Amino acid sequence: MSIATVLGRNRGDRIAMVAVMLFALVWVLPLLWVLALSFKPNQVLQLGTAVWYEAPFTWRNYHDIVATSQLFRWIANSCIVALGQTVLVLAVSSLAGYAFARLEFPGRKLLFAAVLAGLAIPQAGYVAPLHRLFADWGLHNTHAALILPGVAAPFGVFLMSQYFKAIPIELEEAALLDNASRWTVFWKVVLPLSLPAQATLGIFTFLNAWNDYLWPVMSATQPAMYTLSLGLASMQTNFAQSEGLGFLMAQAVFAAIPVLVLYAFFQRHIVAAVAGGVR
Template sequence: MNAMLRRGWFDRLLMLGLCLLALAWMLPLLWVLGLSFKPNELLQIRTDLVFAPPYTLANYLDIVQSSQVFRWLGNSAWVALCQTVGVLVLSSLAGYGFARTEFPGRKLIFAIVMFGLAVPPQSTFIPLHRLFSDWNLQNTFAGLILPGLAAPFGVYLMTQYFKAIPMDLEEAAMLDNASRLKTFLTVILPLTLPAQATLGIFTFLGCWNDYLWPLVIATNPDMYTLTRGLASTQTNFAQSEGLGFLMSQAVFAGLPVLIIYFFFQKYLVTAVAGTGR
């Protein structure tokens, strides 16, 4: 009885500690959200009255009134969607190949793919830019999408998830004269929905928030993504003269990703648990 009582107090203290850590993690986000509704004139004087009136929607109206903001929003949505679909297709095929098939050099190729996790993306900007410039892909959707299709993390995640699926299911399908492709599409792939959702969230999030590659490859304002376009509207004194406008841009750019994560968050835990089996 005493052991159960101590365990109950321990669980309560642990939950309290987690809630405090979550609150500490959310405070910067709440601060940004509060600043986005404050008048810029007031923020030039003081920034400590974040959660006290007055409030204004002027910062968000300034974003909406920008002539190209919705074009940038559409560009980001299209690039992120295409890149997410491409990564899911390629990572699923590669992961199934590494997990379920035997071919010469499989372990070596997989090790090379995993080595890509240790290569900083910034280190490949110069060769990628020269390559895409030679191919006349600068200021094109292909130039924005193609580099992100190389996803070592996606290959690793899908490989581990396919390994966790029992072989009996695949063998039973093949005994019914199902081809490997049909088995993959109708039996194995539907079981990887949690991993697919998780990889899709991470890919979409990374592409949506990417700033450096669009900064390099997109020089035409009509091809700007949302992060690149919003950054181009900021002045050198945005932090002091338009802090509320700057914070509203951060909220506006992050809101679509937050909505997507809200609908797919239940798959994250399932996918991580599946890779550890």
């Protein structure tokens, strides 16, 4: 390989890196704008938001959150809903995915096709009958009503099924030859090998439940049962800029912290899951 080829490749790598950094900067700018506005006095923001990078700055908006807002109650509700939904989705999707990947039973292909068909149905298509169902059960304004609809996760079943199929079947056959039951094989052999896929599914499920708005706005009608997305939306009136845009931005920043921490902690599992799926 000639020196000119090496230099040309290095130059191309530098150009690609600069382009990626510029795209990342464009993506980060709105987040920096929200963060800066959260530290601005509301009196200044009444005149306009173009001065977001200039003094004065204040902690008043964050102080008001602690003193007057129901944000912590909404965050608690979102944590309960997102964590509960994540745990149930992982359990159901892992069991169903393993059944579709390894077990033979009548109607397996037809049932799997029906599960995949669920991916094509938008949430707005079934939210009305779902609301009627939970109304008949008397479950609205409860955590159960906010959690249970999300447990039916066709994407989770498909993801776990494809990941289980990628695991060498010889590992399971060796365990079965040692008189291990099918449940033992699943629990002690297959499930530990699927941790990257479970982490990925868990993150996607958590974020989807955390940011969901359509179902909570129909099911939770009492402010004490609002999730974070619904609670923040309830405060965004047409006069938000004159009544406290900085306060609203501070709530958005405060609410984003748990999601950022979760994603940073599990980021490597997403890469591992993608690499495992490619293999």
